[in-house]
Amino acid sequence: MNRKIPRIIIGRLPLYLRALTRLKKEGHSYASSRELGKLLDISAAQIRKDLSHFGELGKRGKGYEIDFLTNELNHILNIENIWDMIVIGAGDLGSGLSRYRGFAERGFRVAAVFDIDPEKIGKKIGNLVVKDLATMCDYVADNNIQIAVLAVPAETAQHVIDDLVEVGITAILNYAPIYIKTPDGVQIEHIDPSVHLQKLSYYLK
C-alpha cells in the first residue's frame, strides 16, 4: 500500500466507510459518489478523486458496490480484525469510553482500563476491572497493545504519553485538553469537546 497518500485523504476514508454502512443498512447494494457526497457534504468529484488513489474501485454508471468498497476500506484502514486498546483514566470520560459498545463494529475494543487513584483501582466498569496504572507497561507488552485512549487531566497527560511511547504504544487518541507532541512513528489524534463548543458559540447571539 502506498503510504504516501496525504493524511487529509486518509482522514476522509472513515467517513466514506460510515456512509457506506448506513446505505447498506438502508438496503442499498450500490452507492454513487453523488449519494455518498450528499450524506457527507463532500463533493462527488472529491470522493471519486480520493478513492481513485486506491485503484479502480467503482464501475462507470453503476457507482461503487457497497460490500466490495466496504471490504476495501476495511483493508486499507487496517480494521479487518478488531484492535485491542487500553484506556488510561477511569474518570467520567474514561468510564464512558470503556463501556461504550459502539467501538466493536468499527474495529476496536477496550481491553483494559487503568487509573492511578487507589479508590478507582479494582472498581468494575462494565465487564472490566480498573487496573493500577503501575501495571500498564507490563500489560501493554504482554498483550501486544498498540492503541491507547488518553482520558486523564491535562496536567498529567504529557507524563502518561511519555510512558505510553516508551512501552511501545504507537497510536494515541487523546481526550486531555492539551496539544501534545509525539515522536516520529507515533500517531496521535485529539478530541476536545470544548473546542467544538467554542466554535459553535461564536455563531450564537
Next chain:
Amino acid sequence: MNRKIPRIIIGRLPLYLRALTRLKKEGHSYASSRELGKLLDISAAQIRKDLSHFGELGKRGKGYEIDFLTNELNHILNIENIWDMIVIGAGDLGSGLSRYRGFAERGFRVAAVFDIDPEKIGKKIGNLVVKDLATMCDYVADNNIQIAVLAVPAETAQHVIDDLVEVGITAILNYAPIYIKTPDGVQIEHIDPSVHLQKLSYYLK
C-alpha cells in the same frame, strides 16, 4: 464583529485560547506567536495572520499579552458568560458528558439531560436528574437554551435533531456516528471517536 471570517480561522481560535490558558498556568504573562505555534504545531505566521483579523492584538517584539488576548478571544468566541446546554441521551456517553466538570472553565454547563428510556428517566447523574425527552421542548423554551449535545444512537439522531431545531436550538454538538444536515442558521459539530481511531489504525502495522 465581522461575521465573514472563514470558519477554518474560527475553528483555530479555541486552540489559541487553550494554549494561552496553559501558558498562563505556567506563569507566563506574554506569549509570542512562535511559542503558541510550538504548543499547537501551527506556524507562527498562520497564528499572526489569523489573529490580525480581529485587530492589533499583539505588540511588536513583546508578543501577545496573555490576559488581554484571552479576554479578546473569550469575547470573540462569545464565552464571556457560561452557556447552559442540554444533553440528549443518558447512556454511557451522555452520562459521562453530563458529569464532566471540564466544561465550566471553557464556557459551558450541562443544565439538563434527557432520555426516552423509562428506566433512565428519574435516575441521578451527578447533580442532575434524567428528564423525560417528552418534556425537552418546554424546557428549552422556558430556559432559553440554544446549545444541545446529542448522545443518541445513529438511528434516532435525525429525528431528535428535527425536534431540537423546531424548538429553537441553534447549536448542536453531535456524538451520533452519522452525518446530519441542519437548516441554515443551525450550526453543528460532529465528534466520532471511531473515525479518529480508524485514521490511527491506517498507520499501524
